[in-house]
Amino acid sequence: MLTIGQLARYVGVSTKTVRVYHAKGLLPEPERDSSGYRRYPAQAVVELVKIRMLADAGVPLARIRELASAPEQLDSALQQLDADLTTRIKLLRDTQRRLRKLAAGDIRYLPEEVERHLDGLPGLGFTQRWIAMERDLWIIVYATHPDIADTWFQDQTQALTNPELRQLYLACDQAHDLDPADPSLTELADRIVAASIHRYGAEPPGQAADATIAELLQSTVNASSPALRQLDSLIRNGLEAGGFTLRTGAG
Amino acid sequence: MLTIGQLARYVGVSTKTVRVYHAKGLLPEPERDSSGYRRYPAQAVVELVKIRMLADAGVPLARIRELASAPEQLDSALQQLDADLTTRIKLLRDTQRRLRKLAAGDIRYLPEEVERHLDGLPGLGFTQRWIAMERDLWIIVYATHPDIADTWFQDQTQALTNPELRQLYLACDQAHDLDPADPSLTELADRIVAASIHRYGAEPPGQAADATIAELLQSTVNASSPALRQLDSLIRNGLEAGGFTLRTGAG
DNA sequence: CTTGACCTTGCCCCAAGGGCAATGTCGCAC
DNA sequence: GTGCGACATTGCCCTTGGGGCAAGGTCAAG
Structure with missing residues (x-):
């Protein structure tokens, strides 16, 4: 018959651990000797070893107790x-x-090539406000999705080499302070929808790759101005009307 | 500028987690907007991603804070x-x-061959008390050291085929109730020492393999009777006097 | 007889958040 | 402007798997 200390040493745990297992009903309390000490039969070693195997594997003690009473x-x-x-x-x-x-x-916060890209934006006519926002977005993309960030970045730089697309981006920049009800927003949204379908066809990039990050980025953009929020809404409507179903979130 | 919820979603943690990191000094508290909400710059995403990388690797938060303030x-x-x-x-x-x-x-508690071995012991003259003790010891050995248990068991069964050794084991069994001062214990210890040296030479088995489990087993035997405890003590003295140094514990 | 090692119970403490309450603030729709 | 749902704020208690200490009782050895 073993004392609690012997039992614990055999299995390589503390006596406290054994007592905790008693308290949680994992290991039945053994008989006590005349002075109140717990006295364990050798079989207790086997039971304790089994418990430790499961616990080492990360099974919560409550679950181990369930399994002990439901061996099936x-x-x-x-x-x-x-x-x-x-x-x-x-x-x-x-x-x-x-x-x-x-x-x-x-x-680093950003790869050098992204910094160079951002440095070139003022020369293209973008405002500092827009550039700061774009910088933040790239920081987020590279931090959270380093694997697909480069692909996105290449796509973006290539888009800016197209004068028509560049005009659209500049128009978005300028739209920042418009009234959300301004009709020019509707027109801009229409042009963006058309350009988007033309450029990406049925499968806008990034959306297939990771819809949730795109959602989050858009929400960050939206938070910067009511006009841009309205623009986003109009673009979504336009894409759906054009036969697209934005597969965001659960889609 | 991000709200706490956006920041948390970007990185895939809960807002509570972010607030805990503030409270623990891992992540600096950002500016508040006019209504008291926290407003994060995009760089916070990068910092939070770094923190999560370390936390995912199991680094305690307190240690992460240390590292943040001591980059060297x-x-x-x-x-x-x-x-x-x-x-x-x-x-x-x-x-x-x-x-x-x-x-x-x-x-199982014991392999079948061990059960058969134990079943044969009464026919050799061992008492039920001794057999019960031996059974418990084998249960413990197989539970805690399944890798070396079979080797030990083979050694033990082989020893019992030797009539002289069997007599020694039987004598130990009988010694259970002797007075610890009984001189026959000294004689028995001498014979065991001699037989042990003869059988195992300079390297008793199991001791080299795992000294601590042997110690624990012996302490279990010792607990069963004062005479056996005394016998153990005499045997140790005899082995040391015979040029052996028991390399137990730290040895 | 003391000393050291063991046992008993009971209590508080830790990390890393989860969950709730009570309250304040947004943006949107009517 | 009113109401609603989603979000924010702080504060407090709860969890898991034990660790550690206190205050006492027990045991074998010198």
Whole structure:
């Protein structure tokens, strides 16, 4: 018959841990000897080892107690657990990979080429306000989606080489302070819808890649002015009327 | 400028998490707008992403704060962290392997061959008390050290085929109720020391393999009777006097 | 007889947030 | 302008899996 300390040392846990398992109903309380000490049979070692195996695998103690009293669930639970462990190992490896990237090239706010792009915008007629907003958006994109950010950026720089598209961007910039009811917003929205369909066809970029980040970016733009918010709304209506269904959010 | 909810959604955390990071000094509190709402610059997304990378890797928030204010430690911390992740991945894989073994062959208290061995002991003259104790010891060994348990067990069954050794084991069994001062204990200890040296030479088995489990087992035996405790003490003295140094514990 | 190692219960403490309450503020629709 | 739903604010308590301490009782050894 073992004392609580012997039991704990056999299994490599603290006596406190054993007492917690008693309190949570994971391990039945053993008999007490004449002085009130807990006295464990050797089988308790086996039970405790099993509990620790599950706990080490990350099973919450409450769940372990359930499994102890419902052994018929054990098989499927172990399968589930095996799959969980596999995904957790994969997640850890992903984290390790990203961490190494952080260690290798210390993360800057923006790649140099993006900074150069932004530096060129005043010469094209964009306001400082617009450039500051665009800068913020790129910072967010590169921080949260470094994998697709470069693709987006290439698309954007290429669009600005087209004079018509550039005019549309400049018009958006200028629209910042318009009244939301201004009819020129409707006209601008129509032109944007047409250009968008022409440029991207049925599959606007980024939206397929990651709809939620596009949503978030748009909400940031919208927050900057009521006119731009209205413009966004008009563009959405226009795209839907043109046969597009914006697959945002759950879509 | 982002609200706390936008910032949190960009990075995939809850607003509560962001506020906790403020409270713990991980992320500086941003400016407030006219109604008291926090307003974040885009750079906050980058900072929050960095914090999450470290937190996902298991770095405590207090440590992250230290690193934020002492960037010169960052490099070595990242190296340390990389090593930690590697070992944690390995531990998870070990757990997974053991878990699969549990799933495959549901753990019994004892392998069948051990049960057969125990069933044969009464015919050799061992008392039920001794057999019960031995059974408990095997349960513990198989539960805590399944890798070396079979080796130990083979050694034990083989020893019992030797009539002289069997007599020694039987004598130990009988010694249970002797007075600790009984001189026959000294004699028995001498014979055990001699037989042990003869059988195992300079390297008693199991002790080299795992000294601590042997210690724990012996303490369990000792707890069963003062005479056996005394016998253990005499044997240790005898082995040391015979040129052996028990490398227990830290050894 | 003391000393050190063990056991008992009970209590408070930690990280990293989750959840609720009570209140204030937005933007939109009627 | 009124109401509604979504969002923000602070403050407080709750959770998990124990760690640590206090104040006492027990045990074997010198």
